[in-house]
Amino acid sequence: MRSHSGIEIRRCRPLLGTLVEIACQGSPRDIDCAFTAMEKVQRLMSFHDPTSDVARMNCHASRRPVKVHPWTWRVLKSAQEFSRKSDGVFDITMARQLVKWDYLPRPDTRLCSGGSWRDIVLDDEYNVRFRRRLIVDLGGIAKGFAVDRAVAALKNNSVTAGIVNAGGDLRTFGSASEVVYVRHPAEPTRIAGAVRLRERAMATSGVYFERRKYRGKYVGPILDGHTGQSACELISVTVAAAECMIADALTKLVFTLRGKAAGLLAQYRADALLLERNGTPSWMFHSPCDTRDQTRFD
Amino acid sequence: MKSEFAFIALPVSALIAPSAFAVRYLTVDQAQQAIFPGKSFTAAPVKLTSVQRKAIEQASGVRVLHDEQQVWRVSGGGWFIVDEVVGKHEFITYAAGLNLDGSVKQIEIMDYRETYGGQIRDQKWRAQFVGKTSKSTLKLDSDVKNISGATLSCRHITDGVKRLLAVYEIALRH
Numbered sequence: 001m002r003s004h005s006g007i008e009i010r011r012c013r014p015l016l017g018t019l020v021e022i023a024c025q026g027s028p029r030d031i032d033c034a035f036t037a038m039e040k041v042q043r044l045m046s047f048h049d050p051t052s053d054v055a056r057m058n059c060h061a062s063r064r065p066v067k068v069h070p071w072t073w074r075v076l077k078s079a080q081e082f083s084r085k086s087d088g089v090f091d092i093t094m095a096r097q098l099v100k101w102d103y104l105p106r107p108d109t110r111l112c113s114g115g116s117w118r119d120i121v122l123d124d125e126y127n128v129r130f131r132r133r134l135i136v137d138l139g140g141i142a143k144g145f146a147v148d149r150a151v152a153a154l155k156n157n158s159v160t161a162g163i164v165n166a167g168g169d170l171r172t173f174g175s176a177s178e179v180v181y182v183r184h185p186a187e188p189t190r191i192a193g194a195v196r197l198r199e200r201a202m203a204t205s206g207v208y209f210e211r212r213k214y215r216g217k218y219v220g221p222i223l224d225g226h227t228g229q230s231a232c233e234l235i236s237v238t239v240a241a242a243e244c245m246i247a248d249a250l251t252k253l254v255f256t257l258r259g260k261a262a263g264l265l266a267q268y269r270a271d272a273l274l275l276e277r278n279g280t281p282s283w284m285f286h287s288p289c290d291t292r293d294q295t296r297f298d
Numbered sequence: 299m300k301s302e303f304a305f306i307a308l309p310v311s312a313l314i315a316p317s318a319f320a321v322r323y324l325t326v327d328q329a330q331q332a333i334f335p336g337k338s339f340t341a342a343p344v345k346l347t348s349v350q351r352k353a354i355e356q357a358s359g360v361r362v363l364h365d366e367q368q369v370w371r372v373s374g375g376g377w378f379i380v381d382e383v384v385g386k387h388e389f390i391t392y393a394a395g396l397n398l399d400g401s402v403k404q405i406e407i408m409d410y411r412e413t414y415g416g417q418i419r420d421q422k423w424r425a426q427f428v429g430k431t432s433k434s435t436l437k438l439d440s441d442v443k444n445i446s447g448a449t450l451s452c453r454h455i456t457d458g459v460k461r462l463l464a465v466y467e468i469a470l471r472h
Contacts, residue, residue: 014407198300
């Protein structure tokens with residue numbers, strides 16, 4: 001299956017709660033390695049799997065230090081950095097709200113209402129400790145991290161070009177420039193626009209398939225750690241950054257903060273495309289990227 | 299290689315959702331080799347009786363839509379099953395490889411299709427894309443390979459696999 005972009009092989013598996021597609025200039029073996037890396041991320045960071053690092057932390061870390069895999073530790077470190085830089089808007093301890101709204105299953109631990117990212121303590125030996133009874137969910141960035149690990153696995157196998165797409169979190173590398181379509185935020189079965197992407201990661205967040213009603217009000221899975229409120233407007237946010245984990249986290253921040261996220265985007269040299277409910281695009285550019293649309297809205 | 303993140307204008311005709319977004323990943327033969335490399339396969343289709351069907355539905359909590367199940371026996375042990383799941387907008391054919399003990403070895407998507415009756419409704423919105431500054435426009439019909447936020451969910455596949463594990467317990471194992 002050779003196309004203009006030199007992609008030779010394309011595979012798709014259910015993983016991380018979505019369908020993950022990997023296409024590359026390589027062999028089935030290479031793709032297997034990439035999927036294996038992603039499966040490992042799933043195993044470590046699943047909220048549902050009782051043996052995952054996340055489940056073990058949620059169960060024990062408020063009582064004793066829990067040793068986690070270096071990958072989990074890295075994701076936690078990054079999450080803490082996003083929390084610090086966004087002054088707590090990004091907060092993995094908002095999981096308790098997601099449990100309340102039924103986005104996540106109820107864990108065995110008793111939950112307390114307080115606590116924030118500031119109560120998570122990481123030491124340099126990969127130990128995690130919670131100062132209060134709280135739970136974390138890495139759903140906001142683990143998928144992006146998994147995409148990064150898949151790309152690393154492919155590169156490690158000397159694959160020269162490819163794309164990994166985990167249902168909205170994707171990354172391209174090598175010569176291939178890929179066209180990625182973005183769904184219309186209010187009518188997700190339509191396509192609202194397209195971007196061309198090369199040597200870059202990108203993530204899209206929208207609540208179109210995920211919004212639900214709780215006590216008569218719409219709620220969504222993207223929460224503002226400051227207010228505890230969810231952003232559930234029918235908009236979509238696409239962020240392009242060097243790494244998919246960064247793009248993944250930044251989409252959530254732009255979703256909540258909109259224009260106020262510009263400083264964060266600049267720090268990570270990332271670009272954002274925001275589609276309003278009616279499909280109107282607005283852009284925030286902060287990267288040294290190659291070509292772009294001339295119409296700026298920011 | 300320099301990074302790129304560029305906006306692309308779509309021709310007016312393309313602004314609808316593709317009426318069918320479809321990808322074929324693997325044929326049956328390819329899926330067999332992807333899951334069980336180097337093995338040989340003997341077709342062993344299963345026709346479920348109404349009793350088995352009920353038992354499968356009860357064990358898995360998932361409805362059985364077809365009585366016939368495409369099953370192959372794998373040389374050296376194990377099973378290869380081709381199955382379909384249907385969601386609101388998506389239609390997925392996938393292959394499941396089961397080990398001899400009935401545990402899941404690997405799942406591969408063979409065909410993915412999304413279908414809708416999408417139409418252009420918002421003329422004004424559509425107009426903003428026409429004649430924009432981008433360097434290229436696209437044909438949507440054949441070119442849609444990557445959609446950001448493409449998948450609805452893989453819940454249907456999870457249910458499908460649950461059902462297949464019940465098929466194994468009830469119709470294959472003995």
